Amino acid sequence: MTTRSKRSAKKLGTAAILSFSLVAAACGGGSSDSTPDDTPDATEAPDATTAPDAEEPDAAPANTADAAVVIDESDVVEEDAGPVAGGTLRYGLEADVNGINPATSSLSSPGLMMGNAVYDTLAAFTPDGQWVPYLAESFTPNDDFSQWQVKLREGISFHDGTPLNAAAVQTNFETQRGDPLVGLAVKPFFPAENATELIDDLTIQFNLAEPNVVFPGSLAGQLGMVASPAWLAAALVDPTLNQEPVGTGPFIFDSRSQDSITKFVRNDAWWGGEVYLDAIEFIPVTDPDTRNDLLFNGELDALQTTNPASVGDLQAEDGFQNVIDENGEESFGMINTAVPPFDDIRAREALTQATPLQNYRDLIGLGISRAADQSFVPESKYYNPDVVQQGDNPERALELVAEYCADKGTDVNTTLGETTTCTDGRINIELQWSGPAVVQTRIAEILDEGWKNAGFNVTFDELPQDEHILQTAIGQYNVVTWRQFGATDPAQDNVWLMCRTIGGISLNWPKFCDESRDALLLEAQASQDDATRVALYQELQQKINADFTYIFFLHTTWDNAFGENVRGVCDRLTPEGEATQCATGGRTWFSSVYFAA
Template identity: 30%
Template structure:
């Protein structure tokens, strides 16, 4: 069983990076979400003792393009698969600390510019080749930091030196207190360089890691199959014989597949689906409320969103509670106002109070001030209504959400055209900044330095194209100190700035769920090798090596 705080949806610890997966959701804290948990989260079935054997099918919300770190786009569905094949060098504890997992230790020098990582001995990749310092070096040089790597920006200014057979040093051009967080995700998933070289361009379709399960086959958009790693370095694990991961993008179909028994587990980040999953007989729900939230991107590189008055007007015009109701999150989640949930040590009450609340009169004042300004940024004649296109994937609940946004903004006199865009194209449009406004998700459980560095400095994940010296200055603080109070103060300064300048809008925090048939046990109860409790199921992702099927 997982720790009690997971049952009540509390999420603590360092938090982080902007996620490029399109959708909108809601979330909530322990106090406000508590009543909604009754009869659901606290009633997970009796777990019993571990059992070895059996196979399961897991329904995912989407397919992933590649399984090779540095090439794959590992959103929530990809992460759900990745931790079965790969072991992360570092992982997060239930207290939110980043701690060695596959690594044995990781220590910085005094000025935080060199991080020495030591591997555990006698660990092999699935192909029988050794996990050693040279393997990490090959991963780093030949794949993770190449011109085509999608994690290259994260590793910019970082090099690696081999110290001995099991030890490497990450050498940073500048101090970075948050660097260990990088190794919880794809840059910290060792893979066999021998296999990657052998498969060449097809390496992303033939992943070889050190994880509890090894790759068997992949039929794109249909099924990825893994089987037990008989030589796994953690004695007694995994419990299952195998897993088949199935992308089932339609929420209704995925839920029906769980209810019928076609799959034994499913992930969801949609509040309406989670509400229905709670009502299913014989189903356990492993829910998690972290920092991920739904909302809207505003492209500040284009008029009229280059003017703060317009961005503020859009924020004041929306009733977040109505948006959350459309998404099925009423009673489950509160409105969001920043990149951190009320459970996070980086949540700011001041930023929450500063974020524009529902105030149609103030929204109208700001809108009228802009359209009647002879120097308005879009160059249109005084009094001409603003017009723009709002993009969102063609999901029924998101269609309804988009229509509600349209109604709020049309009430001001804005002409809003709705545009349904398939999710893959939606993400690419955000990266290319080829949109006016768009629904999206923000934040995760990573360190705040990486959340804000990705989202608000030059780079591919700055989807709003918003930057500011205030953010840059506070990022320097986050990068250069491990002192929690100093880091909290820096985060608050950034959050207050964003509340005033609103480069993006929020609906609510996103409650996530892994819903399982009740014979599937220990979904959120994973532990580190030394017995330290892990962080459960953030973002509807699990450590499948410690899950078992009851007899």
């Protein structure tokens, strides 16, 4: 890739210089965030050098990021006088979420963004994708990486005065593990008993189901957000408290009106140092054009977007800063393999071949987001150049549809109702997405145009994001538009792929089980040899391509855009002074942010 030229931008902070390794794009496209079609990032996860007292074996492999974040710094303004206190940052989000509880809420990107204000995570990432201790002081594995001791920093309290200790972390873990949805990302990877042990007041040991050399990376996102144990207990009794989070973070919950404004105010006693902003207001605006207009008109100070047209407008407009991340997440069509017609690979391949890939990429990607064939960008060492996304082949699709309907046309789809899977030699399917949003409706129309001309009868189902996620988790769908993958270390994407995360509620959303694929994933997460891991993940891409469970459209282009007077976005440091990741998956952090005087 080569870095795109930009016509506007201002300086975000000194750490920005560390992240100029991302190069960008030819044609292609990304998911349209106007209807947040993203998954709950429940396993947001995956070293420049770790903290001096963090004990790591020299043999552990580095978790090198596929590509770094690009900071748009053309027309850089002169340095300001430095951090000053005051002001309320108004941040436009692509949607709202059903709660801000890391143990029980299905946090997609907007929820994780709000979580970054109120919670701290046990680990963090550096700009080059290495995990480092953050709320934790150190991570120490045993010889085969099947056990990890996590030592916490001393003297930290939650916003309600409860002390942070190992017992609090254990309570968070057990609450997550016991939740019907979030627990799906936890239980399969730990033994049923003795998953954790309290070593002393500040040290907890995690006992894993299998060796994992990159386990701390999984504690840099939702699974590593630590909430007050007293508040967690109260929220289990009164779920309305899920809207009023209590953490150790740089901001304290103030008020929340769902689908309107969620406000956090400065934590003057934050353990990590001085916090500059008086407050942050998060405002969900589901339409990306409206979100852009609010920023352009000064009614927002920042926003997140993946809509390529919006990204292009933001980059072309003078006076705004853009943090561009192409490394996190791919957009794709996702197929439910558990019920007819897509329990048959012929139907899955037919839909794949019928997909109008080039139209989608041209009309939605707009030459801004890049075409995707797999879950790695071409710059990644894990990228497999032999894998090509199939599509734009209606002749082959029609052959497969005719064969399928002649053989199984009377099968009944009991998941979506008592409907036959074929009518007059055409396969009946439903396309589901989250909305409302103009762009997602346009996506549905583009897909339908290709599919109906290649033997499919398509009905539409547009749902609010939280219901869309739930319906997908319980398998109440045929095909959905989705956004996923892109973990800093690919081992953290195992939760979406393994047989063990299939159930009545699944995080292996397509409900596709391949034991040989599971064995490959476990071997990769246990290996300390980089070449071995590369070969295994390249083999994984071949398997995914051959199974026809995902139709890759685009590498998502995330833009976190800021007004020209916002500073410090990329200046967050660990307590040991290491720079941390500026943005990932549409999320930024707030402890170092301030308004220029």
